[in-house]
Amino acid sequence: MNPVIRPMRPEDVPAAERVSDEGFFELDSRTRRTDGPAPTRRSERHREVWIERTRHFVEHDPAGCWVAEDDSGIVGIATSFRRETLWCLATYAVLPGRQGQGIGKPLMAAAMAHGRACTRAMLSSSSDGRAVRIYHQAGFDLHPQMFLSGTVDRTAIPVVDKVRDGSAGDIDLLDSLDRVARGAGHGVDHDLMLRTWRLLVSDTSTGSGYAYLDERGRLGLLAASNRRTATRLLWAVLAETPGEAAIPHVTAANQWVLDVGFAARLTLHQEGYLGLRGMKPPAPYVHNGALL
Ligand SMILES: CC(C)(COP(=O)(O)OP(=O)(O)OC[C@H]1O[C@@H](n2cnc3c(N)ncnc32)[C@H](O)[C@@H]1OP(=O)(O)O)[C@@H](O)C(=O)NCCC(=O)NCCS
Numbered sequence: 001m002n003p004v005i006r007p008m009r010p011e012d013v014p015a016a017e018r019v020s021d022e023g024f025f026e027l028d029s030r031t032r033r034t035d036g037p038a039p040t041r042r043s044e045r046h047r048e049v050w051i052e053r054t055r056h057f058v059e060h061d062p063a064g065c066w067v068a069e070d071d072s073g074i075v076g077i078a079t080s081f082r083r084e085t086l087w088c089l090a091t092y093a094v095l096p097g098r099q100g101q102g103i104g105k106p107l108m109a110a111a112m113a114h115g116r117a118c119t120r121a122m123l124s125s126s127s128d129g130r131a132v133r134i135y136h137q138a139g140f141d142l143h144p145q146m147f148l149s150g151t152v153d154r155t156a157i158p159v160v161d162k163v164r165d166g167s168a169g170d171i172d173l174l175d176s177l178d179r180v181a182r183g184a185g186h187g188v189d190h191d192l193m194l195r196t197w198r199l200l201v202s203d204t205s206t207g208s209g210y211a212y213l214d215e216r217g218r219l220g221l222l223a224a225s226n227r228r229t230a231t232r233l234l235w236a237v238l239a240e241t242p243g244e245a246a247i248p249h250v251t252a253a254n255q256w257v258l259d260v261g262f263a264a265r266l267t268l269h270q271e272g273y274l275g276l277r278g279m280k281p282p283a284p285y286v287h288n289g290a291l292l
Contacts, residue, residue, distance in 0.1 A: 003068035003075055005106050012067055013054045016077045017047060023093030027128055033269065049196060049215050053290060056192045057081050057090055064114035068094070068103045076103045078111040086184035087115025089123035089275075090290040092131065100130060108134055120183050121277040124249060124289040132273065140275035147271055148247040148261035152238050156263050163236040166199035166210060173203065174210050177223040181282040182292070189291050193220065200236050202229050209284075211237050218246050222286040227256045230284035234260045249274065249289060253281040 008016060021042050028039035042050070058065045061081040068076035076094035080087060089111060094104045115121055123140065125131050132142060166174075168191075175185030186193070193199070197220055198213040209224025211233040219237045224230035234257065238245055245266060250257045251274050261268065274281060 001070045003070040003103055005066055005068050005110050007062060008054075008058050008065035008067045008077065008079065010055055010058055012074060013051050013058065015074045016054060016067060016079075017050050019074055019077050019095055020050065020091055020093045021047070022095055023099075024126075026096035027126055031127055036269070045215055052196065053192065054079055054091070056188070060188055061114065064111055066107050066110040068107055076107050078104075078107040080111040080114055081189075082115055082118055083187050083189070084179075084184035085118050086120045086122065086182060087112070087118040088121070088292045090292075092123075104130065105134060108138065112138060120279045121275075122182065122279070122287070122292040123275040124287065124292065125273040125275050127272050135273075135275045138277075140277050142273040142275055143251050143253075143281050144270055145248075145272045145274055146250040146252075146258070146268055148245075148250065148257070148266040148268055150245065150266040151243075152241065152245045153265040156265065157239050158235055160232060160236045160239060162204050163200050163202045163232060166194075166201035168194055170199065170201050170203075170210065173201070173208060174223070177209060177225060180225065181223045181285045182287075183279060186291065193291070198240075200233060200240075202233055202236075204229070209233050212288075213237055213240060217242050219248065219286060221288040221291065222284075223282075224284045227284050231256055231260055234286075238264055247286065249287050251281040251283070253283040254286065256284055257286060 057079045064080035066078050067074045075098050078092045079090040125135055171190045174190055178185045193212050200211045202209050207226040207229035209229040211222040212220040214220035218241055247261055
């Protein structure tokens with residue numbers, strides 16, 4: 001039986017999470033760097049965060065979230081959302097063993113229909129050969145992403161001032177910074193991030209910006225009005241990160257991240273692409289893989 005493409009319902013989300021975990025675990029095993037860590041299955045905490053985030057997308061953008069289903073259950077998923085004039089693809093996966101059989105493309109088409117009134121679009125692509133082919137066909141420019149990881153040299157961390165914990169009272173400022181960086185506020189996604197992550201804000205007469213630390217205490221998202229403020233926030237994040245640090249999703253437009261990462265003695269590698277339509281790579285900005 002050919003899978004049926006239908007809207008994702010809240011009760012589908014745990015099964016959708018399994019498809020995503022299977023898809024990305026197999027991809028990580030297939031594309032593993034020889035010097036990289038061994039792929040692992042998701043932790044219980046990571047799974048909970050994924051489920052909460054996807055329920056949020058289904059609640060706010062029911063027309064952006066789709067599943068492919070056959071007799072065996074859910075075999076593919078695509079979740080997406082609209083914020084102001086921007087459409088973002090959050091997750092996209094087909095079960096290993098079912099890939100390359102024409103299931104993914106109609107899922108992507110259904111999700112993209114949700115964004116047809118948007119002038120801009122963003123997605124964070126894996127290095128998967130099928131994914132990049134589909135994104136290029138859909139009109140996305142592909143910008144290589146860099147990642148920094150390792151143990152922070154704590155003697156390199158400068159004294160960081162003018163950074164404070166943020167709260168819901170900062171959301172208007174955060175949305176304004178988002179609009180300058182990517183043309184659209186994160187809107188309701190800030191409510192989600194504030195619920196699950198920690199917010200740091202820098203707001204001075206010379207510049208403003210914010211950064212979220214994710215559930216593992218690592219950088220989840222960063223936006224600022226200038227590089228100086230962005231740099232200050234990134235150091236604040238590294239100072240707060242317990243254990244191994246990771247700075248994800250750095251585009252070539254954000255060389256200031258490399259200045260900080262190398263000063264902290266992190267190592268650099270390249271993985272995947274920021275896919276963009278109708279916009280240039282945001283800077284100074286470090287995007288989130290799902291909330292962009
Ligand atoms: C990306 C993904 C969702 C696409 O779903 P899919 O069902 O495999 O996609 P389809 O079969 O509909 O289309 C695949 C396209 O790639 C082509 N393709 C098939 N195998 C390929 C391969 N090994 N390398 C490159 N292209 C390939 C197909 O021919 C088709 O293109 P065409 O229609 O122009 O000929 C799925 O492969 C997947 O889950 N990958 C792992 C997780 C991932 O990377 N997700 C994207 C995250 S951003």
